[in-house]
Amino acid sequence: MIVLSRPSIGEDEVQAVVDVLRSGILASGSRVEAFEEAFAQKIGVDHAVAVGSGTAALHLGLLAMGIGPGHEVIVPSFTFAATANVIRMVGADPVFVDVDPLDYTISAQAVEGAITEKTKAIMPVHLYGHPAPMGALEELAREAGIDLIEDAAQAHLAKVGDRFVGSIGRFAAFSFYPTKNMTTGEGGMITTWDEDIAERTRMLRNQGMAERYVHRLVGLNERMTEIEAAIGLVQLAKLEHWTERRRQIAAIYRDCLYPSLGLPVERPGVRHVYHQFTLCPPDRGPVIAALERVGIGYGVYYPIGVHQQEPYRHLGYHLPVTEDLCERVVSIPIRPDLTDEEIAIVIDTLNEVAP
Ligand SMILES: Cc1ncc(COP(=O)(O)O)c(C=O)c1O
Incomplete structure (x- = not known):
């Protein structure tokens, strides 16, 4: 796993x-x-x-x-x-x-x-x-x-x-x-x-x-x-090193994953620290099925917009971009201790089901 x-x-x-x-x-x-x-x-x-x-x-x-x-x-x-x-x-x-x-x-x-x-x-x-x-x-x-x-x-x-x-x-x-x-x-x-x-x-x-x-x-x-x-x-002293490793893994994903999986953007002039590496494919169903088959952890952040949650629903907001993202996003492992072998497994698994 x-x-x-x-x-x-x-x-x-x-x-x-x-x-x-x-x-x-x-x-x-x-x-x-x-x-x-x-x-x-x-x-x-x-x-x-x-x-x-x-x-x-x-x-x-x-x-x-x-x-x-x-x-x-x-x-x-x-x-x-x-x-x-x-x-x-x-x-x-x-x-x-x-x-x-x-x-x-x-x-x-x-x-x-x-x-x-x-x-x-x-x-x-x-x-x-x-x-x-x-x-x-x-x-x-x-x-x-x-x-x-x-x-x-x-x-x-x-x-x-x-x-x-x-x-x-x-x-x-x-x-x-x-x-x-x-x-x-x-x-x-x-x-x-x-x-x-x-x-x-x-x-x-x-x-x-x-x-x-x-x-x-x-x-x-x-x-x-x-x-x-x-x-x-102790953690703060290691954070810069971990951040660089997260960014390095993101660069490998960016080079190797098919863009049709919906790769995350990094705007010019900012440093993204990849707390999550989040894909936004047209349909996350086959992507999740493949990750589960191989035993790769994933997360959906977030499946429901806050405006759609019970305490806020009555306010009647409709936010089309948020609602679309809630249906499509899926985050894949990018923790700094991922091995190169694990990264390769993630890439192969995802590219096989890329639309
Ligand atoms: C965007 C955002 N805001 C606030 C929080 C709240 O942080 P905590 O879980 O430490 O209370 C979190 C943490 O999960 C978060 O992701």
């Missing part, structure tokens, strides 16, 4: 966890601080705030910005439901727009048509590791006087020009779920150049405390543990 994804855990991650367990300090401590510092430095932002998940990173960031009832946030529907759920959780309304049919990220043109006087922010998703059209979105946000927030859950070390994603919006959210390009088990990170957002999210993750038992805000417990941060520090 060639599995779709699995976390890369070496002896150094194991040793880092053992060291934490022996230290007796398991909740937030010096390792969390070190992880935040290393992550902020890598992404090129002033502040990184470690939290319990990517969802928590989005949720606390929205709370810190004061987004709530009466506000609208423009998002793609072709994403994981967390992107929209956090908007609802703070009492605001997600406004769904369609995605670009080539790179599957939010369409700047569709965003422009969706801005109203209630719009507080645009929240693009760097889906599958491909950056959203940040230049155009920055311009739209500036003209409308609204904020830009990045859902960077799938895009560690992706770049727009020479800027890492996560350094562009007012804040960004990363996820360290085990299938992501790097993991901490569960975990997330808020990155921001805005000192106020950093200060407020630090309080919000810790019951709103500014100092011990002095509560300035109503907050939650969304702290990262020392165990998670210790894994994160």
Whole structure:
């Protein structure tokens, strides 16, 4: 079986966890601080705030910005439901727009048509590791006087020009779920150049405390543990190498797979980090059947648009590109530890059923 994804855990991650367990300090401590510092430095932002998940990173960031009832946030529907759920959780309304049919990220043109006087922010998703059209979105946000927030859950070390994603919006959210390009088990990170957002999210993750038992805000417990941060520090040091390997596998797929399978696009001037390598054939049925026959893992991200899910269906959105992609996409293995032999098996299997 060639599995779709699995976390890369070496002896150094194991040793880092053992060291934490022996230290007796398991909740937030010096390792969390070190992880935040290393992550902020890598992404090129002033502040990184470690939290319990990517969802928590989005949720606390929205709370810190004061987004709530009466506000609208423009998002793609072709994403994981967390992107929209956090908007609802703070009492605001997600406004769904369609995605670009080539790179599957939010369409700047569709965003422009969706801005109203209630719009507080645009929240693009760097889906599958491909950056959203940040230049155009920055311009739209500036003209409308609204904020830009990045859902960077799938895009560690992706770049727009020479800027890492996560350094562009007012804040960004990363996820360290085990299938992501790097993991901490569960975990997330808020990155921001805005000192106020950093200060407020630090309080919000810790019951709103500014100092011990002095509560300035109503907050939650969304702290990262020392165990998670210790894994994160080791993984972060390997991430550049893993990213290059993902890009190398993508280049091999691009050279060898038949274009009729619907290969993913990499826009000029961006660095795609291939969290997923996603095909979009006219009919994914025969492709999936072949992958199953040979024992190759695959995933469908996402089979149903968020706008079609139960909590949002009543809003009555119709997004033709998203709905078409939901019927056709299929992601194939691109984890950095794939062997050349496994890559060859994937290529042969797919080319045999290419339309
Ligand atoms: C686009 C997107 N946003 C948000 C999240 C939420 O991250 P987490 O699962 O760490 O809460 C994910 C992760 O699955 C995601 O893919």
